[in-house]
Amino acid sequence: MLAPLSWPAPARAEVEPGDLTLTVTPELNGGANPYAREMVLLRIHGVYRQPILLEEVIQPPLANFTWTQLGRDHWSKTRLPDGQTAIAFDRTVAVFPHHAGDFTLEPFIHRLTINDVGARKVVDVRSAPVPITVAPWTAPTGGPDAPEPWWLPARDVSIADSWSQDPETVKIGETVRRTVVLEAQGVVAEGLPPRPVMRTRGIITFAGPVTRETIITPSGPVARATYVWDVRPGVPEVIPLDAIAIPWFDTVSRTQREAEIPARQIGGGLPDRETGGGGTAVRSSLLAAAAGTMAFGLGLALLGFRRDRTSLRLPKAQRRALRDAARAHDPAGFRAAVSEGERANPELGRRWRQEPATAAALASLDRAVYAKDGGDAPDLAALARVLARSRPAPVAASAGRLKPLDGPA
Template sequence: MPERRALVLILLAPLLAPLPARAEVEPGDLTLTVTAELNGNSAPFSREMVLLKIHGVYKQPILLEEVVQPSLANFSWTQLGRDHWSRTKLPDGQSAIAFDRTVAVFPHHAGQFTIEPFTHKLTVNDVGERRVVEVRSKPIPFPVAPWTEPAGGPDAKEPWWLPAKDVAITDSWSPDPETIKIGETARRIVTLEAQGMVAEGLPPRPVMRTRGIITFAGPVTRETLLTPSGPVARATYQWDVKPGVPEIIPLDAIAIPWFDTSTRTMRETEIPARQIGGGLPDQETDRAPPPVPSPLVTAAAALAAFGLGLALIGFGLGRPSLRLSGPNRRALRAAARTGDPARFRAVLDAAMREAPDLVRIWRARPGLAASFAALDRAVFGASGAPVPDLPALARSLSRPERVAGPAPGTGRLAPLDGPVG
């Protein structure tokens, strides 16, 4: 504890310098308020996140400080980010120090509750002497509404209760599921993002099951991203899918119901339906047998292929390239069209996990590295940060990238008669 208080003193020193020493602590010099940000200006339901904004304004210079939080017996809670200290100007022109902390609370069940006072223990300079002052917030009435709809709700086992401001789903496959055949495997990665909640509240991995396929469930990863507008929860689900029959297998959509905390209504999003096997959509030309070329055409094609092979061997023109899969390119373009940087960032994360070699090439390019940094500032930085040109970025990331080929001279054929001399 002494080390922590010393660290607080060091961090607060720049804020304390401009404040003049006051003769004595007067009423109103030290104030602490706690405000509950209710979604849709309505009483929350059980397990719905509510942000408590804790704000202190202190005219007196502060030497040490400690926040004592109430027990919050009927709530789960988590602090979002670190405490923030800043200088502020009061309406009368005086300088003061502002303290801000954000705590997310989740009521356990319906009922009438009270958020008991928070206490900020401050060591101040009072007429040249150190003095400990306890600044207390006022208690807050906190009603939690019961769920009255006939189905769903926070206490139902099915479907999963998902209260959020917005929910987005990104679905990517590698390779494209329509292209795989019996015995081959495709990896499916689904990313679920929910604004206004933490990752622990996201649902478990959905069940993906249908006749004719074998699925191997991979790990589930969860993370909470802190943004100026509140937390964003992200979960990534993964499966390896293998068809067990030769015919086309339809994979049904998976519905994800969620409660819109802004409009106070139930909504639904879905993991989209896909087709496994069967190649491109059926067309008459796909099923028609290929035409038999004439002997002259066959001979000409063979000669051209032979000449091209000699050229590639002699001049080293065959350089390999890397490119994002078709589903990821389409997903990037679709996310770019929405103009939503957070959604584009989620799709890009899934694409980067699939193609780490491409990521190394992208990050080595100053232009793309600057675009990535601008995207992160728009998603995770201060409110109002400029959004990069998402369609242009999607086009840049969709292009094939050349990779270094064999060193000059190492891929040539050895002389037929061995080395000379």
């Protein structure tokens, strides 16, 4: 599609060699030849001394590649070595080779309508052909062509695991929801693995739909998949859930790695202490057994105290994840923990965005993680403390309701 440009520039006498240049540079992960289905970024850069009236990029056929454009085209002014100014054009395209082999990308063409001595003139600016070698997988296991395990080449992979309530407090016949969010950098959503199998003796699982999304950033796509299960224990014994390993290929270090959905236990635990009163209720029952009427009065006082302290707070796992990422000076890991916290408690996430100082710190974090040129991350340790603080719950959420005497619903 032709795009009109309104870029003020003086008319030149005529088009001279070197006035219009277009280059395509492949950006290889770790400087190594990619494997099949591994992302390669094509940086398309044009420098034009002539004033441009209209422009159209004609992309060559990419028969052996899947591709996606990352963001919009970027136009800017640039100063050349001889001191003159020119117009700079930038576009980034991510390509994913289908199989191993030696390939040559045909030239990209930038069709420009320029002002040449006051007359409109159409010029095709061509890039040079780009050779790309896709390496065969030689390791004894895995790889892009193996049906198992799933081939996941990415710059980084993170996993967030959350439960609608502490699984150790779930009783036989009750249902708890488990949500696992898998996020991979340098991958499109279609490249993420299918929902892992979560099956063990003594539980019934109902798998929900898988949601996938691709977030386009200047540094490449970020893919996110959300897997959901409803879990119901069918036996009164403690049920262990084993960890689930998800292998992935680190495209930066060129090594095979593993991400892990952590092991958990269903049943066999005390009431969730995150509710702000479960441990107190247990101690009150013990005192009641020993002291009778005195403990009964204490229990009533504590119940009233619990009603007054209704609040919004991040689960312990998310608070720990924020602290760990801050301690490691890992803005990307910190942002993933923030996203998981917002999913676990949407109302609390809205509160963060309503607090000007907190919202500004989160915006600074987003720029540091996702912006093309990055930026200075905020004080992660201080931000972790702010996000870990409890906030008062909405009045409508607790008005007119008495909590059950036997613990959390």
